[in-house]
Amino acid sequence: MDAVLSVESVVTRFGAQAVHDGVSFAVGRGEVVALIGASGTGKSVLLKELIGLIRPTAGTVRLFGEDVWASPPEVLNALRRRFGVLFQDGALFSSLSVAENVAVPFREHTRLPAELVAPLVGLKLALVGLAAETGTKRPAELSGGMRKRVALARALALEPELLFLDEPTAGLDPVGARAFDELVRVLSEGLGLTVFMVTHDLDLLFGIVDRVIVLANGRVIADGPIEEVMAHDDPWIQDYFQSRKEAPDGA
């Protein structure tokens, strides 16, 4: 398998508190993978270790075959151009307009002239389902769901091969959330995009995810297609999928 992302025996400790105790998994090109786990199991910390923001205590994280934490800064920055991140609250730059936010990656990492960038920014906004007028607004004027769409447009700006999503549908209404699923699926198929997400949205897990990884007690306790994971006898996993089993044709 052509692994875009691989995690090998990652250990994380904050002082005496052990968060990860040997986490390993790999994600292949074009896969859509979701990481789930109870609150406080270190999902967000793991995500930050993958994108080079928090250094794990031990273990290796590889993106596109490069060891993230052993790479010199230039290599790490080149890697960063190949993936996009959608943060949970969007993390838009509040002093820039929506269009300027989406234009930041173009301005910083490409030499495209301004007259080519403006329509591309418009396209990215259209791709995530926002009207062109949104571009002139400030992030503070947008609803939570719209902020998330703008953040996705920014994450997609440089046509990344790998997309990290942190709770992508949290804060969206169900209709908006399903439109978001559809968008991620179309993009992942069309662009051969690999998607790694942290989510609790069961519809997302059933709808577009190829594989689910379950984190508990600092380790991966289940890793496989949703049906396989659901059949796992861990009590937390059983509780987690309980609602869905009771109403199999819901949502």
Added chain:
Amino acid sequence: MAASIDHTEEDGVSVLYLAGSWRLGAVPDIAAALARLRLEGRRHCVLDGSRLGELDTAASFTLLRHLAAAGLARAAIAARGFQPRHERLLELVRSRMDTVSAAPRAPRPGLLARIGRATASIGALLRTHTGFVGLVTLEAIALLRRPRLFRLRETVAQFEAAGLNAIPIVALLTFLIGVVFTYILGMQAQRYGAQIFVVDGVGLAVCRELAPLLAAVIVAGRSGAAFTAQIGSMKVQEEIDAIRTLGLSPIHVLVIPRLLALMAALPLLVFVGSVAGIAGGMLVAAWQLDIPAAVFIDRLHATLPLSALVIGLAKAPVFAAFVAIIACRMGLLVARDARSVGDNTTSTVVQSICWMIVIDAAFAVALQQMGI
């Protein structure tokens, strides 16, 4: 492999062969290649993707936008030979591109318009400041009726931060100003052999003007900026809304404790500043003007009117009230973005210092008229 495009005629139909790696980095080349195509007057064209290596949304969009601009509508373009994923991508871009229009840029207003707008907004700000003073007064009266709601702990904490913690910096700066002032005054007085009158001048200037103004400027920079930034960040995090929803008044919880703490702290700082400034003067007088400390203090006793110190101390609560009201109001006016916190904090310091100079001048004129 670079992106390229070949235009051929097959059975009277234009066929565009897309080849190579059509990715974001190649968009300028693609745009240039498209501009060289002669498609005017064509009513149909076929896109052939059989030689295409890679395709992304930016490149697809550049192509489709150019074709649309050349008058080839969606129905007039046929696609063939694309890999399924490229075809899906092309379809996605095609379905979304109708809503794309370059966002209209707001025209930049002229210099005169900007000056006018800035003036009008300053006027509006000052007008609404008055309203805010009224609101705080009403809330303070409401607090007098229900003293249980007064937040003593918060007030004491603010007094410590704004008053006690500022003592070292106020003492140091007024001491240095006392040194400099005495030195300059002494140089002039020595020419006329009038050294002893330097004591009169230093005592009066430090107690009545220098210590109050300097302490107030330091407080505006330290505590005024802190108040605006604290309250502004709370606004950004929706904490102010949370306070309201809990049935509390942000004026009671945030503004009144800060206002009272600052009004109590600034007279203390002015007193400390007066003592430190005179001490600085005494040092220079002994060293440069040969006036021993005992003579300096004796002369000060004889000539410094108590009214000078009282006037200096009396100005302090007025300065403090202006700083606290402006700082809290600017904090509450913060919009939900990071820049606005910075803008309003700057504005607090500038407004506070301007107001202090204006009030100080008003005090000077009024006291002169009253003959004090």
